[in-house]
Amino acid sequence: MELLKPSKAGTYESNDIYIMLFPGYEENTIELESIVYETFGSQIKKVILDTLKEFGVEHTLVKAIDKGALDVTIRARLITAIKRGVNNG
Amino acid sequence: MANIRRSMLFIPGNNSGMLISSDVFDADSIIFDLEDSVALDEKDSARILVKEVLKTIHFKSEIIVRVNPFDTPYYALDVEEIKQSNIDLILLPKATVESVIDLSKRLEGTEIGIMVLIETAMGVEQVYNILDASNRCYGLMLGGEDLCVDLNCKRTKLGQELFYARGRVVNAAHALNKFVIDTPFTDIYDESGLEKDTLFAKSLGFDGKASINPRQIVSINQVFNPTIDEINHAKRIIEAKDRALKEGKGVFSLDGKMVDLPIIKRAEKIIEMASKIGLIKGVLL
Amino acid sequence: MYKEVRKEKNEEVLKPSKNNQSKEKYRRNLQGLLDELEIKDGMTLSFHHHLRNGDYVLNMVMEEIVKRGVKDITIFASSIFPCHSPLVDYIEKGIVTQIIAAFISGPVAEAISQGKMKKVAIMHTHGGRVRLVESGDVSIDIAFIAAPTCDEIGNLTGNDGISACGSMGYAVTDAHFAKTTVVITDNLIDKLDDIEVEGKYIDYIVKVDSIGDCKGIVSGTTQITKNPIGLKIARLTTDVIHHSGYFKNGFSFQTGAGGTSLAVSYYLKQLMIKENIKGSFASGGITGYIVDMLEARLFDKLYDVQCFDLEAIRSIRENENHIPISASKYANINDDCIVNDLDFVILGATEIDLNFNVNVTTSSTGEIMGGSGGHSDTANGAKVAIIVSQLFNSRIPVIKDKVICKTTPGETIDVLVTERGIAVNPRRKDLIERFKKTNLPLKTIEELKAISDSLVGIPNQIHFTDKVVGVVEYRDGSVIDFLYQKQ
Numbered sequence A: 001m002e003l004l005k006p007s008k009a010g011t012y013e014s015n016d017i018y019i020m021l022f023p024g025y026e027e028n029t030i031e032l033e034s035i036v037y038e039t040f041g042s043q044i045k046k047v048i049l050d051t052l053k054e055f056g057v058e059h060t061l062v063k064a065i066d067k068g069a070l071d072v073t074i075r076a077r078l079i080t081a082i083k084r085g086v087n088n089g
Numbered sequence B: 001m002a003n004i005r006r007s008m009l010f011i012p013g014n015n016s017g018m019l020i021s022s023d024v025f026d027a028d029s030i031i032f033d034l035e036d037s038v039a040l041d042e043k044d045s046a047r048i049l050v051k052e053v054l055k056t057i058h059f060k061s062e063i064i065v066r067v068n069p070f071d072t073p074y075y076a077l078d079v080e081e082i083k084q085s086n087i088d089l090i091l092l093p094k095a096t097v098e099s100v101i102d103l104s105k106r107l108e109g110t111e112i113g114i115m116v117l118i119e120t121a122m123g124v125e126q127v128y129n130i131l132d133a134s135n136r137c138y139g140l141m142l143g144g145e146d147l148c149v150d151l152n153c154k155r156t157k158l159g160q161e162l163f164y165a166r167g168r169v170v171n172a173a174h175a176l177n178k179f180v181i182d183t184p185f186t187d188i189y190d191e192s193g194l195e196k197d198t199l200f201a202k203s204l205g206f207d208g209k210a211s212i213n214p215r216q217i218v219s220i221n222q223v224f225n226p227t228i229d230e231i232n233h234a235k236r237i238i239e240a241k242d243r244a245l246k247e248g249k250g251v252f253s254l255d256g257k258m259v260d261l262p263i264i265k266r267a268e269k270i271i272e273m274a275s276k277i278g279l280i281k282g283v284l285l
Numbered sequence C: 001m002y003k004e005v006r007k008e009k010n011e012e013v014l015k016p017s018k019n020n021q022s023k024e025k026y027r028r029n030l031q032g033l034l035d036e037l038e039i040k041d042g043m044t045l046s047f048h049h050h051l052r053n054g055d056y057v058l059n060m061v062m063e064e065i066v067k068r069g070v071k072d073i074t075i076f077a078s079s080i081f082p083c084h085s086p087l088v089d090y091i092e093k094g095i096v097t098q099i100i101a102a103f104i105s106g107p108v109a110e111a112i113s114q115g116k117m118k119k120v121a122i123m124h125t126h127g128g129r130v131r132l133v134e135s136g137d138v139s140i141d142i143a144f145i146a147a148p149t150c151d152e153i154g155n156l157t158g159n160d161g162i163s164a165c166g167s168m169g170y171a172v173t174d175a176h177f178a179k180t181t182v183v184i185t186d187n188l189i190d191k192l193d194d195i196e197v198e199g200k201y202i203d204y205i206v207k208v209d210s211i212g213d214c215k216g217i218v219s220g221t222t223q224i225t226k227n228p229i230g231l232k233i234a235r236l237t238t239d240v241i242h243h244s245g246y247f248k249n250g251f252s253f254q255t256g257a258g259g260t261s262l263a264v265s266y267y268l269k270q271l272m273i274k275e276n277i278k279g280s281f282a283s284g285g286i287t288g289y290i291v292d293m294l295e296a297r298l299f300d301k302l303y304d305v306q307c308f309d310l311e312a313i314r315s316i317r318e319n320e321n322h323i324p325i326s327a328s329k330y331a332n333i334n335d336d337c338i339v340n341d342l343d344f345v346i347l348g349a350t351e352i353d354l355n356f357n358v359n360v361t362t363s364s365t366g367e368i369m370g371g372s373g374g375h376s377d378t379a380n381g382a383k384v385a386i387i388v389s390q391l392f393n394s395r396i397p398v399i400k401d402k403v404i405c406k407t408t409p410g411e412t413i414d415v416l417v418t419e420r421g422i423a424v425n426p427r428r429k430d431l432i433e434r435f436k437k438t439n440l441p442l443k444t445i446e447e448l449k450a451i452s453d454s455l456v457g458i459p460n461q462i463h464f465t466d467k468v469v470g471v472v473e474y475r476d477g478s479v480i481d482f483l484y485q486k487q
Helices: A037-054 A071-086 B016-020 B040-056 B074-082 B097-106 B121-125 B127-131 B144-151 B160-175 B191-204 B214-224 B228-246 B261-276 C003-007 C030-037 C057-067 C086-092 C107-113 C126-134 C171-177 C214-218 C228-242 C259-275 C288-295 C310-318 C327-331 C375-381 C429-436 C445-456
Strands: A007-010 A017-023 A029-034 A060-066 B007-012 B029-033 B062-066 B089-092 B113-118 B137-142 B179-182 B208-211 B252-254 B257-259 C044-047 C073-077 C096-101 C121-123 C142-147 C149-151 C180-185 C204-207 C252-255 C279-286 C299-307 C322-324 C344-347 C351-353 C384-388 C415-418 C421-424 C464-473 C479-486
Touching: A007 A071, A017 A071, A029 A037, A037 A060, A037 A071, A060 A071, A071 B016, A071 B040, B007 B016, B007 B214, B016 B040, B029 B040, B040 B074, B074 B097, B089 B097, B097 B113, B097 B127, B113 B121, B113 B127, B121 B127, B121 B144, B121 B160, B127 B137, B127 B160, B137 B160, B144 B160, B160 B179, B160 B191, B179 B191, B191 B208, B191 B214, B208 B214, B214 C228, B228 B252, B228 B257, B228 B261, C030 C057, C030 C180, C030 C204, C044 C057, C057 C073, C057 C086, C057 C142, C057 C180, C086 C096, C086 C107, C107 C464, C107 C479, C126 C171, C126 C327, C126 C375, C142 C171, C149 C180, C171 C327, C214 C310, C228 C259, C228 C384, C228 C415, C252 C259, C259 C288, C259 C344, C259 C384, C279 C288, C279 C310, C288 C299, C288 C310, C299 C310, C299 C327, C310 C322, C327 C375, C344 C375, C415 C445, C421 C429, C421 C445
Parallel strands: A029 A060, B007 B029, B007 B208, B029 B062, B062 B089, B089 B113, B113 B137, B137 B179, B179 B208, C044 C073, C044 C142, C073 C096, C096 C121, C121 C464, C142 C180, C180 C204, C252 C279, C252 C344, C279 C299, C299 C322, C344 C384, C384 C415
Antiparallel strands: A007 A017, A017 A060, B252 B257, C415 C421, C464 C479
């Protein structure tokens, strides 16, 4: 899927994550801020990369501000942002 | 916990923290809400979050999803996404005969049942037909807040304005052998008010009560739990029935009163519920 | 091994013997007094924390001492709070080279974790602090006592004055054993009747404008939680108490000031009324919720080492059954301490491991942010020590294979209550048998951890250097764990 425009999803609430997507980058890049960076930073990045791959998203910068979201929430927020980014409506 | 629906807890569909913890509050059913608690520009977000959570986390409670109303653009999208998930019921807001028939068609090929939300004056008048519009429709919930807007009356704690609607929906549900759930009590800090309102609902014939706050669930469950006296009496009826069967008696009496079939059925229901919710196991908590 | 600690009362202990009857204790200002006292390198200065995060006295004294160009000072404070951040600078400059305390939070804790302090911090328990002094392990050169009210011969109390903080339980030992004791007060009166520490232990009195900000006492959570998960845990905890076999007339109880712990007292009050059960005493840091229970005659007495809110301060002033006690009477293993008479204590945890060891000293990533306080003292003494915690919150799980720091040994912890189930220490077969007959959601701690892991995932290991920055002492003075600098 090709992102057509920047998009965002999620909230700054605890147990959630705020994700912004910016198309037009050379390769998928992640900028992650997380309250559990030390213990789960690598896992969060893995979920983001896996989900991008699953949806065939490339050339995108992912900025994420994580407030302790579980994998399932990270995935859901990213899917929402992707769908919003490809939707031209 | 099929068939026991003392309490139903609404969980806002876009709140990930609440969704993940939704089954720790001891509600018999959880309602993931895509409608009123979700802002218009987050409908997509909530729909995706609920779907992903249902895919990943196994819940021990009955799972219900409230979709958006039939006459909104979100309705079809909600149903399309959610029917692929492992849920028990869809709660259909502002239900009409037409919308129940539509939803029923969309759910063909799935095991998902329908629960209707009766929250308009027309809904109350049509409740029998709405419930009867599909075999998939297993029960109803009364929605007091929206109904009062439609009735142009004030929603009060005492709830006299809902008296007709409550009686009407309870009667229709029992006539069709379907379950019936009362509207939430919205003042979460008024514990005695909640208890009174719930006791009243139970006395009218409601099977359970909805709630918008987890802290109400324990009180609601307690009201709908059979009491120790009820359980003990039910046990004696069933013992007496077993004795009568052994002795080949068709009719029998207990404490000088004739025990007939409805009384036996009621006793069996109490024992079944008490054992399902763990009340017979040991100490009453 | 740890559970038996309370029975060993054979240590040689000092007895307070001071008798300073001087009528000339008053000094006009702190500067003059400190000149007179001749502060030297290597001294140990003690402070107490009843004004908690509102304390002015430690900073006030240290600011003057630093001006005198001394170094290698040891701060022996019952607790260090974020308000004591000026210490960081003194630590970096080698003026303060060691801190000994029961609880350290805020910038000072961060500095210690980062390895900035010359000597290792010693983190003791509230009872352990008394033992350190009585045994001579720590010798206090000068004790500075922040006193809300003091009279001309040095009798003092925390109950009155604009900076009233209630019980002054942690200051008592300092006054008894310091070579020199200085009272710093903002309310000097002619004669005090209601005396918490007698003037004969006091050598000097200084009056200042203000010893602290009363609002700081009420720092942290002293309100019942609104979080429905916290309420669920509190309700389950009350059920655990109810069915433990110890819930009968005359039982005793202690709980902390965390939101969930406070909710336990709220539900316990309802249960006691419903079951018509009356307790003998509640102890510890006291809050308004416990005061409520005293006033409803649900407990005969409150034994108070430290007031956690303004309601508690009001009550200790007005109610003769609300009794201030010293830290020794509270938790010292060499005293007939109150914690040994406790039936129930409700405690928190940052981490708990599969052996029920509890960490309340560091964060889940290993930085110092607390300490035992009375955690390990009460867990040791109480018949049923209950840990209350969410299974996870914002992806931070409470159950680990191994805790980063062992503050309280698992053999002194009896029950863990979480929103998704209750785990009983396998040592307590009696409790397990009782709970099996109820509807309590019993699980093993391994089962709870599996639920947590399946939702949260397994956190990465935290890495530390070999450099020890702190020693965690058990209440008998033995080393229970070390704290390391982070990588």
